[in-house]
Amino acid sequence: MSKQPLIIFDTTLRDGEQSPGASMTRDEKVRIALMLEKLRVDVIEAGFAAASPGDFEAVKAVAESVTGSRVCSLARALDRDIEAAGEALAGAAQGRIHTFIATSPIHMQYKLQMSPEQVVERAVAAVQKARGLCDDVEFSCEDAGRSELDFLCRIVEAAIEAGASTINIPDTVGYALPVPFGEMVGELIRRVPNSDKAVFSVHCHNDLGLAVANSLAAVNAGARQVECTINGLGERAGNASLEEIVMAVRTRQDILDVETRIDATHIVPTSRLVSTVTGFPVQPNKAIVGKNAFAHESGIHQDGVLKHRETYEIMRAEDVGWHTNAIVLGKHSGRNAFRSRLDELGIQFASEAELNDAFALFKQLADKKHEIYDEDLQALVTDTRAAARAERFRLVAMEVTSKTGETPLARVVLGHDGEERRVEAQGSGPVDAVFKAIEQIADSQAELELYSVNAITSGTDSQGEVTVRLQKGGRIVNGLGADTDIVIASAKAYINALNALASRGARTHPQGVHEGP
Ligand SMILES: CC(=O)SCCNC(=O)CCNC(=O)[C@H](O)C(C)(C)COP(=O)(O)OP(=O)(O)OC[C@H]1O[C@@H](n2cnc3c(N)ncnc32)[C@H](O)[C@@H]1OP(=O)(O)O
Numbered sequence: 415m416s417k418q419p420l421i422i423f424d425t426t427l428r429d430g431e432q433s434p435g436a437s438m439t440r441d442e443k444v445r446i447a448l449m450l451e452k453l454r455v456d457v458i459e460a461g462f463a464a465a466s467p468g469d470f471e472a473v474k475a476v477a478e479s480v481t482g483s484r485v486c487s488l489a490r491a492l493d494r495d496i497e498a499a500g501e502a503l504a505g506a507a508q509g510r511i512h513t514f515i516a517t518s519p520i521h522m523q524y525k526l527q528m529s530p531e532q533v534v535e536r537a538v539a540a541v542q543k544a545r546g547l548c549d550d551v552e553f554s555c556e557d558a559g560r561s562e563l564d565f566l567c568r569i570v571e572a573a574i575e576a577g578a579s580t581i582n583i584p585d586t587v588g589y590a591l592p593v594p595f596g597e598m599v600g601e602l603i604r605r606v607p608n609s610d611k612a613v614f615s616v617h618c619h620n621d622l623g624l625a626v627a628n629s630l631a632a633v634n635a636g637a638r639q640v641e642c643t644i645n646g647l648g649e650r651a652g653n654a655s656l657e658e659i660v661m662a663v664r665t666r667q668d669i670l671d672v673e674t675r676i677d678a679t680h681i682v683p684t685s686r687l688v689s690t691v692t693g694f695p696v697q698p699n700k701a702i703v704g705k706n707a708f709a710h711e712s713g714i715h716q717d718g719v720l721k722h723r724e725t726y727e728i729m730r731a732e733d734v735g736w737h738t739n740a741i742v743l744g745k746h747s748g749r750n751a752f753r754s755r756l757d758e759l760g761i762q763f764a765s766e767a768e769l770n771d772a773f774a775l776f777k778q779l780a781d782k783k784h785e786i787y788d789e790d791l792q793a794l795v796t797d798t799r800a801a802a803r804a805e806r807f808r809l810v811a812m813e814v815t816s817k818t819g820e821t822p823l824a825r826v827v828l829g830h831d832g833e834e835r836r837v838e839a840q841g842s843g844p845v846d847a848v849f850k851a852i853e854q855i856a857d858s859q860a861e862l863e864l865y866s867v868n869a870i871t872s873g874t875d876s877q878g879e880v881t882v883r884l885q886k887g888g889r890i891v892n893g894l895g896a897d898t899d900i901v902i903a904s905a906k907a908y909i910n911a912l913n914a915l916a917s918r919g920a921r922t923h924p925q926g927v928h929e930g931p
């Protein structure tokens with residue numbers, strides 16, 4: 415069965431901009447509008463031309479820059495607002511004037527202080543005025559979600575009669591629930607005698623977190639335009655999110671009779687642009703565009719995704735503009751994901767036992783650190799391999815006391831030729847104290863030529879990677895150690911270098927020759 419088109423009306427630049435703190439300059443609106451055009455949005459509501467000279471200029475600039483989408487301006491049911499909208503849209507390849515008036519008893523009585531009859535009259539006059547300036551006119555019944563159905567039928571019929579070709583039913587305060595809202599929209603379409611002369615639209619707010627659900631319920635009931643915003647930006651708790659509507663429609667083609675023209679591969683870049691321009695970050699668990707929307711950290715899910723992506727993914731990350739999905743290594747990850755990531759890094763294990771040792775170290779590290787990066791894995795494999803060689807010195811335990819005004823003290827337990835030995839030493843700093851304690855056992859007579867510390871990744875929970883270079887009798891060896899505690903990383907690096915000296919002690923080098931991991 416062929417699908418009917420669902421018109422995607424984006425109001426990021428108008429209702430989205432009504433979020434406190436999200437106002438945009440003319441140039442920012444043009445940048446976002448050009449991105450929305452690329453996304454193949456059908457209608458871009460660029461602003462409210464009568465709101466300010468700046469918004470008038472912004473609507474005008476968007477109207478003159480965009481050709482692939484229809485550009486729209488909002489206007490109250492007042493001549494001056496409608497004239498401003500018409501003037502701002504004059505240069506548009508395809509323009510639309512969107513006029514509105516509230517229809518709920520509470521808004522008519524307290525806000526507009528108008529009778530229902532006056533509201534109908536004003537609506538008709540506004541639509542006629544707009545039609546005189548533009549041949550595409552949308553009429554919205556503000557607060558329709560709390561309006562009486564009989565009154566809605568009356569005003570909608572009159573607005574269509576006056577020339578509106580789109581009738582928008584907003585749930586202005588996010589009060590609706592999906593089933594009754596869908597029923598209301600369906601009933602309106604059935605009862606309005608001239609409903610076939612207009613496209614029915616919905617505009618849902620998210621005060622109860624139901625904006626997308628309510629919009630889809632209305633689509634099921636016959637609405638063929640949805641008003642929405644990128645990242646769900648909008649007044650108070652926001653509007654229905656464009657990316658969620660579009661991907662719900664695309665993903666559930668089995669039960670929805672509509673399709674959109676949207677090129678979903680531009681969704682993530684558009685979301686990023688809107689977030690950067692407005693300074694509103696996208697929460698990590700936001701559907702479609704959140705950083706975690708296609709990321710898997712738990713072992714069972716990772717195993718499933720690696721075996722067959724659809725076990726845990728209902729959409730492809732690439733289809734909405736992500737580079738790829740993500741297997742994030744952390745404390746809930748399992749061996750399959752661990753092995754697979756190391757494979758991708760070109761690291762293979764000689765045996766299952768070596769993999770298990772590395773995996774055990776990985777779990778210990780993951781308990782200390784939120785996310786394990788590739789650099790952490792590389793350091794960890796170096797550590798495992800060093801530990802696997804039957805080495806002369808092995809760090810068993812250590813404790814360092816470092817207090818303001820006191821000389822640092824290190825207590826170290828070192829495995830040495832199969833025995834455990836305890837030593838303690840003071841030093842000018844904690845690392846110096848640890849090295850001195852180790853030297854009490856090793857007595858290497860080596861010279862420390864280099865000591866350097868690097869943060870492997872960013873963040874204060876990053877692992878420190880330490881390089882120690884020792885020189886003895888013309889031989890130079892490097893030792894590496896990594897840990898979230900840089901003093902422990904230093905001890906590991908020093909011991910690693912001592913083991914390198916010890917294991918190659920029989921060989922001599924005429925000049926300084928670098929050896930090490
Ligand atoms: C649900 C929505 O999102 S609707 C869009 C909301 N967006 C905005 O309000 C942003 C742009 N708004 C603005 O810049 C200003 O409010 C303006 C320029 C439109 C109007 O500013 P002001 O003239 O100072 O009026 P103010 O905002 O204080 O009050 C709104 C007036 O419009 C009236 N009004 C509200 N909606 C409508 C309407 N759809 N049609 C006609 N009049 C309306 C109110 O009753 C009130 O009238 P009053 O001044 O006679 O009491």
Ligand SMILES: CC(C)C(=O)C(=O)O
Pocket residue numbers: 429488514554555556557582584585586587617619
């Ligand atoms: C003006 C209309 C469409 C609106 O923004 C609302 O009712 O929320």
